[in-house]
Amino acid sequence: MSPSLFADTAVFVLALLVGVEVISKVPVALHTPLMSGANAVHGVVLVGAVLVTAAAEDWWAQALGGLACFFAAANALGGFVVTDRMLEMFRARSVPATGTPGVRGPGEVPR
């Protein structure tokens, strides 16, 4: 095992533990936004897509890399925007709402 592989594996294992710790008690209303937020975070694969595309030598590998860049960018940007839209519903309201009922609250999380 090379030192760099060992370091990478250690980072992997420690990050798994952090991931377990960081999520403990989540109210049901936040399950879908949290899933969506975590989904956006794995869009970080964009970094990998950029690196391998930049380094690719064969044309078909560059094309596949370009496709990976497309996929990953959609995942990352779209993921954060859609999560933000879900969380908008949790903003504290500043306007009295008695006159305009009927706006659905965060209790109705899309399932």
Place this chain on the structure above:
Amino acid sequence: MSAAQTAVRLAELLAAVLFVRGLHDLRSPRTARRGNLLSAVGMGVAVAAVTVQVLDEGGVHPLALLLLLGGVAAGAVAGVVAARRTRITSMPQLVSLFNTVGGGAAALVAVVDASGGTHGALSDLPLSTSVPVGLDVLLGAVTFSGSLVAAGKLQGVVPGRPLTFPGGRPASAALLALAVAASVALAGGWWAGPALAVEALAALGLGVLLVLPIGGADMPVVISLLNAVTGTAVAMAGLVIDNTVLITAGALVGASGAILTQLMARAMNRSLLAIISGGFGTGDAPAGPAGPRDPTAPARVRVVTADDVAVQLAYARTVVVIPGFGLAAARGQQALVDLATTLERLGVTVRYAVHPVAGRMPGHMNVLLAEARVPYEQVLDLEGANRLLPHADVALVVGANDVVNPLARDPSSPIGGMPVLDADAAAAVVVLKRSLGHGYAGLDNPLFDDPRTSMLLADAATGLDGLRAAVDALAMPAAAPRRAPLPS
């Protein structure tokens, strides 16, 4: 390390820290939006770092640069447009689609890196690269096709009911065996190119076969699970290309996604094993929303905790409380009024919907509420309540059953024709009840297994006290009211 390399490494570390902080903040409604923003900033930092790294190393082939920039630009536009335009109700399938492309990207990173000519021949890869390549392609391809099918089921493009067919399970097992064998061949360097292709195709087929037999109602849990799988695939991609930010963020999402999947399954009153066994189990009677319900099977109700309900209540505009005999039996009136007072301090409008036969005699409930000093203007009769309920965010049913039973609208039912409170007209329903037992009429109540209904199983008095404590805990940091209490 050069100065640029040092800066890149430090930026990657910063991005990882921001991802952890961001996910942490997503646990509470107060901080969730900021958490998502922190993660997004982390993503920006990571992308800036990789830009510097590519520029610093230089020598990018012009075609590669064109495809890279074009791919990122097109993906960014497609992602943002889809995220902005999709209706709130269709968001789960959109998340599933984002998960699809994320998994696809993770698999492609390994394929391109391993076979793109940077490491020399594919058959000469060291084990430290070929093993993560094999895992990444397997996990990434399974989640690519699996999430695509899941999104199709939610959208209605693929039938939402569990799709089983003879030989489905052996076929899944065979594809898994084939994918594993191919990745072993890849690691051993035997026919490495074809092995990689076979592995990818087998994994794509496996993803389809795993998700097809699972019913549409279980899809949110399945998407969460596939989300965790994508995270792990991304971490594998990080091992392939020796990149710390991919390893950290991927493992983070893999682990937190797995925990979240467990929480979701529990909240839906389903075991994770039962959900997946739509694919791996006997497959004899997976319960789907479209299939006929087995009358002997227990109703699929969603049991929640006081903390969950507290969030629903504290962030609602209008809450309609529907008290029943259970409230009086448990002497929970005072606890109910305390909860309502706390909610009104937070700016929530609280009204009481009293059914004519709530309690044990007509008007019983009005008396009980008046005794607990509920302003009578807040107490609505049947007609008034049914006018307000469609505009309410939450209907909180406390110890009532038959008076909210939608079966009464069916003339053939034993209670057919009885006027009921339309609790199911509210955006969400919370039922506080001692047990899942029957009401006075001894009938099943379809309201309880409505997907918008959450059940809080407790004695009315203790349940309401618990709710008030949970709402208090939510409101603690912002002691000042968010807006003036309503004039009553």
